[in-house]
Each structure stands twice: as C-alpha cells, then as structure tokens.
Amino acid sequence: MKRIFTLVMLSLGLCTQLKAQEFTLDADIRPRFEYRHGFGNLFPDDSKAAAFVTQRSRLNLAFQDEKLSLYFSVQDVSTWGDTQQFSATDDNNSFSLFQAWIRYSFTDYWALKLGRQTISYDDQRILGEVDWAMQGRFHDAAMIQYSKNKFKLDLAFAYNQEQQNLVNSAYTLTGAFSYKTMQMAHLTKTWDRASFSFLFLNNGFQKFTNDPVPLANGLYYRQTTGTYFSFPLSSLTVTGSAYLQTGMANASTDLNAYQYMLEAKYKAGKATLTAGFESLSGTDQVSEEKNKSFFPLYGTNHKFNGYMDYFYVGNFANNVGLNDVYGKIALPTGEKSTIGLNAHFFFANAELADDLSKNLGTELDLVYGKSVGKYVKLAVGYSQMFATESMSAVKGGNTSNNTNNWGWVQLIVNPRLLSYTFKND
Secondary structure (H helix, E strand, O other), X not given: OHHHHHHHHHHHHHHHHOOOOEEEEEEEEEEEEEEXXXXXXXXXXXXXXXXXXXXXXXXXXXXXXXXXXXXXXXXXXXXXXXXXXXXXXXXXXXXXXXXXXXXXXXXXOEEEEEEEEOOOOOOOOOEOOOOOOOOOOOEEEEEEEEEEOOEEEEEEEXXXXXOOOOOOOOOOOOHHHOOOEEEXXXXXXXXXXXXXXXXXXXXXXXXXXXXXXXXXXXXXXXXXXXXXXXXXXXXXXXXXXXXXXXXEXXXXXXXXXXXXXXXXXXXXOOEEEEEEEEEEOOOOOOOOXXXXXXXXXXXXXXXXXXXXXXXXXXXXXXXXXXXXXXXXXXXXXXXXXXXXXXXXXXXXXXXXXXXXOOEEEEEXXXXXXXXXXXXXXXXXXXXEEEEOHHHHHHOOXXXXXXXXXXXXXXXXXXXXXXXXXXXXX
16 A cells, blocks of 8 residues: 555656646456356366455556646455465565556657557457456557547557566566567548458567577567458447468467457347357367467457357467357346346367367356446356367366356446646646
8 A cells, every 4th residue: 555655646746747737546446256167167077166256456547738648557456365364464466567658749640658558459359458357468568659530550569578687688478478579550440430440460479499408599470460340330230350360379380370250239129139250260180280270369358259268368279269159138127237148159160189079069148237336336247158078178178067157246446536637837
C-alpha cells in the first residue's frame, strides 16, 4: 500500500507541475472463485477437483492535457491464503507494474506512445489485453500513431532485455512467446459501423546453439499477416478474419500456417443469435519438414474456442490445429441481467496418428451476468466438456472417460475514486 500511495502522490505532484487538465484515479477489484474438474485438460484418474479464490486489486492513475497523456496501473494478483496470516512481509511476489506509459501528440494527427502498455485490436484474436487473466498482458514498446478521417495507423517497435549488461545480450525469457524484438503495423479504416483492418507483426526470438554449452546465436523470426472485418446488415452483423504465419516455428523448423474465421450475429427481438466457424491449421502427427501449426500469439484466447481453455491458452502449440463450429444464444433475463449459452464442436485440422477420428469433442458454456450496482457486476459460469478418445491423444493421454467440468463466480468492482480538473495559471 505504501508503494501505491507514493505513486498517487508523485502523479498528483507531476500533474500540478505540468499544469494538467485532468487527473483520474480508478480501481479494479475482482475476486473470482473457481472449481476445476477438467479445466484446461482432461481430468486425470485418482485425482480430486481443485478449488480456490484469486483476486486482482488494480489501481489506475491517468493524466491528460492538450498534448500529453500519462498512465500508471499497479496491481496485486494473488490467491486467497497464499501469504501466511500475521506475516510482516508478502513473499508471493504478487505486486507488479501493469502499465506505465506516456503519450505525446505532436500534431492533431501524429502521436508517440512510449512505455509498458496494452496492445489490443479488432476482436483481440492476435493482440489483446487478456482481461480474463487476472494479470493481463502488456508490452514494453514504442508506438507511433496516426489518426485522421476514420483512418488509424499504429506502428510499434520493441527491443527487450532482461538486465543492463556490460557484455553480451542473450534473452532467455521464452514463456508465452516472449520476444526479443517486435515490429508491428496495424491500420484500420471505418465507415459508419463497418470496419476493415490489416495487421503485420514480426517477432524475433533468441536463437541458441549447444556447442558445447547453450550460447546465443542470433535471432529467428515469425511473421503474422492478415485482416479483420466487421460488416453490419440491418439486424445481421458479419465478421471475419484471415491470417498467415510464416518464418520459423523455432530455431530450426520452417513455419507455414493459417487461420480464418467467419461469424454471423443476428438480433432476433431481445435475443442475440451467433453462428460461426474458425479454422486454425495444424501439423499432421506424422513426419513433416514444415511446422503448419498456427498460434494466435498475444490474443485474448480465452474468449475463443470454449471457455475451458483447452486450446491456445498457454497450451496446444505445435499441435494438430483446430476446426471449431460454434453457436451462441444470449437472452436478457431482466433490465440489468443476461444469460448466454455457447456450444462448440471441435475437430482436429490435421491428421491424427493411429487412424483416430478428427472429432475432439463438444463443449457447452453457460454464463449469467448481472449489474448489481453502479460500479458492481456479477458473473457466474458453468462449462462441461464432452471429450473423445482423440482429445485424449492430442492433450497428453489423460482418459476421456472422466467427467470434465468447471464452475466459477466472479465479482467485478470498478469505481472511479477521484476525478479532478486543474486550472492553468
């Protein structure tokens, strides 16, 4: 708390010195209870379900004047009980800096944004904030931004290091597709409610050789290129995307992969009906020279392919890919509440070994949401996976005969704690 208080005081002082126009302070508190009995993977034999409560406690500080914007976001992400009671210290390393960036507008159209920031576009399939995950996702990057007449262009650049070395510059962080270098271009054109965007993303990963010990030996690169569109037709809205991934899957394997999606959303009275299909290419479970497995890298993958996170949420890389046929229905249950049911039918995109069927299984997701008060929202969910023997084969071998389900309850509290406008001298 001392660190949070210090940041607030420093920000207030900085705002006064800069003759700021507006300062805001917001909170984001969200405890979530989860019951896991086959979440993320098939439930193993001779095991018991997991149950726990996690909580995000985030404080957001923002300042903005005519040309300059500042943003700080600090957070504690912890599990209830992970620190011993009556302890003088918090040893779980749960406190972190989520965002810290500055943005300066040089003209009415051009701006520069520097620092730790979220990068989120379109339906968040490739780049997203990942707000479902308590910790969220950020990038340390520089971004040049242009915006005029419903046209936007963002150019982002990143060069990552683990520390301030005197010699050498090996980057050993590899989890979650952590990159050493990144170059990105994203452009969007909108017309009334319709929109079209184009993305080019180039990630450079550290290459290592073992001769005789692991040594850094340059970089290998992965490119993701594609488009996203949304087109409304009266009560029907059609959205779609298509991406290619090229370059290298790892230091020694070529990559040639694709993704495409087409979805139709129809408003029928108070109900919203959605039908869609997504295909992500995969690699056959036989010898192939190229890797053909698409991975959506830095997207909010929890919102796609079922809420039980069997696919692409930190898993399922370099696998047989996925074809997902899905349907959704959302209904209001009151002035401030809704209920939704999603059904996903999963199939492997590539061939499985041992002549196994491509049918991986079916998932049902039921979610209820209600606005409890001005700043408070409640969400409750239940999901069930009906897996096949093929799912067992691609997910590591746990039997598909056990029950696989998951339930959760989440409270989201987002109050604005302070909003203050400073007068210029």
